[in-house]
Amino acid sequence: MYPESTQVIDAQVPLATELVEALGERVILDPEKMAPYMGDSSRATAQGIPLAVVRAQSADDVAAALSWAHRNDVRVSVRGAGTGLSGGAVAYPGGLVLALDGMNRIVEIDVVNRLAIVEAGVITADLDRAAREHGLFFAPDPASAQTSTIGGNIATNAGGLRCIAHGVTRDAVAGLEVVLADGRILRTGSRTRKNVVGYDLTSLFTGSEGTLGVIARATVRLEPVPPGTPQSFRASFDNIGDAGRAVSAIVASTHTPDVLELMDAASVEIIEQYQPSGLQLPGAALLVGQTVGTTAREEAEAILDLCRAGGAADVAISEGEGLLEARRLANPALTAKGLRVSCDVGVPVGELAAVFTGIEEIAQRHGRRISTVAHAGDGNLHPTVEAEDTPDEHHAAEAVIDDITRLALRLGGTISGEHGIGSVKRHELAWQLDEGSIWVQNAIKRALDPHGILTPGRGI
Structure with missing residues (x-):
């Protein structure tokens, strides 16, 4: 199916053997069994077969896998439940897929301090249900809450339906356990409400899309269920x-x-x-x-x-x-209808009328139907362009998305409100960020991931 990537894998067989020796049955090498881990829910597709999938069960597994990848210059994609919409979790040919869905323990619910400690693979709605048994709830509420993971939400700084009242995921994160590119484990933040010691590393890793480190565990804030x-x-x-x-x-x-x-x-x-x-x-x-x-x-x-x-x-x-x-x-309804070419631009709330009017004009100009849903309270829109499932149609729909994105920027908005950049939106980065901002972000990336193995070519 992918002849070039098959040749790469053949050349890397000794590397795979070393990985299996370290992690045993948690390593998947069979292409058919790896297939479910090769993509996400975006329109991006894998360009080849990865060398291996590691189904991590602990932070130590993540550390062992990343240490191996760092030593051998193997590119790593990080995958939770695969609900991402920006192509950030798609496998690299000859690379390693680090799957965190098996790390799904709710370690602690601290009722007094209104905190929970959870592993990265915990499903968002499962944490919310567990918290409600104690009269608390987890405020971040993406539309995919029944299937998305806490680690994925934090990696993209996901928003969701309750943002207008409770903020985005970053506002609910008190601390992180992150595995760095070379396998070292870093712990950030604290259980206290106030903490001004050192740089705010928790916020740095929140929204970093797996480019700086892999989130293994999180301490998150809970809120009382309203009467x-x-x-x-x-x-x-x-x-x-x-x-x-x-x-x-x-x-x-x-x-x-x-x-x-x-x-x-x-x-x-x-x-x-x-x-x-x-x-x-x-x-x-x-x-x-x-x-x-x-x-x-x-x-x-x-x-x-x-x-x-x-x-x-x-x-x-x-x-x-x-x-x-x-x-x-x-x-899911739009996807089932074949509408997969979408974006998640954000605009100031005061510009909502202008952006909706502008989207209608763009639809008329291109002669294409655009369906739009929005987290209206925070100005985050999800326009989806109708297109047949052919390369030419997808290319034409992408041009419509680009026009919508430029419209959002003209109105003082952003190219992404919550889905992240991944691979799908990376060509848009320079539309929003100046050279200085891109340089600083790349400098941080090089400092934390000098071999460039973590989600390379995506996010920043």
């Missing part, structure tokens, strides 16, 4: 610009929803086709959200008053998670 019954709400708009302006009005008000999400009509239609949930197809856009606490109902009503004032055609409040679960289906 009362959460209230979900929806507002339908006939004009997507009106929806954007309504979001700006909500964010500028004294009312802070726990969740505030926006889906255009195309996305709602695709989600309903994928798994009917009773969502009413809006004229242009559907805003959904949730309020929590003892005043949740009053907060939801006040937010919907702002939506009515902003031109909402229909509004409603309900109990339960139905509206939010429908929003979580957006990515």
Whole structure:
């Protein structure tokens, strides 16, 4: 299938033998058994077969694998659950895939200090469920929470549905256990709320996409479960610009929803086709959200008053998670429809109306349907371009994504809000970062990974 990479592997057989001697059955060499670990959920694909997959069970396994890779100049891709959308976990030909899904222990839940210690492969929703047994919850809430891992969330500084009220993953990370490129283990942060000793290495590794070290364990912050019954709400708009302006009005008000999400009509239609949930197809856009606490109902009503004032055609409040679960289906629904060419740009919330209007203009100019869902409360959008599954169609769709990205930058935004750069967006880096910023980041990379084995050619 990959003749060139097969030749590389044949030449590296002695290296594989050395790895097996160190890690035994945790090493996978059979190409068929390695196949599930070779990619992620992005449109990037592996260009060849890796030399081996290591299914690590502990930080010591990670250290042994990286020490071996460092000595032998073997490129390493790091994989959690494979839910990443930027191509950061795709295997390198003749490289090593370091799979962390087996490191899935919740080591401790410290109720008094509202902390949890977890291994990198713990599923996000599993930690949240375990914390709720103690009256606490884990605030980071990516749409893929049922399948994504804590380590992957930290590596990309993932956002999610609750960012408007609780911030991104970085805000919930108190400390890390990181295995460096040469196999040494580094521990950062502390269990205290305040800590100003030395550089903020925890933040440095958070969002570094596996380019500086491999996160093996994390100490994360938990929050108390709010009292009362959460209230979900929806507002339908006939004009997507009106929806954007309504979001700006909500964010500028004294009312802070726990969740505030926006889906255009195309996305709602695709989600309903994928798994009917009773969502009413809006004229242009559907805003959904949730309020929590003892005043949740009053907060939801006040937010919907702002939506009515902003031109909402229909509004409603309900109990339960139905509206939010429908929003979580957006990515699998779009993928099932064949819509895989997407991005996750971010803009200042005050520019939401402008960016949605601009996306509509881009769709008309290119003659292509664009479906957009957004974490509206923090200005993070996920536009997806319709394209047939051919190289030419994908290339044309990528040109549309580039135009959307440039639009976001003109509005003061960013090329990625939460998915990371990986391999898919690396060509866009120079659009946002100046030469000085790129130089500093590469200098940090060289200092921590002098052989360039950790996720090379991706992230930075």
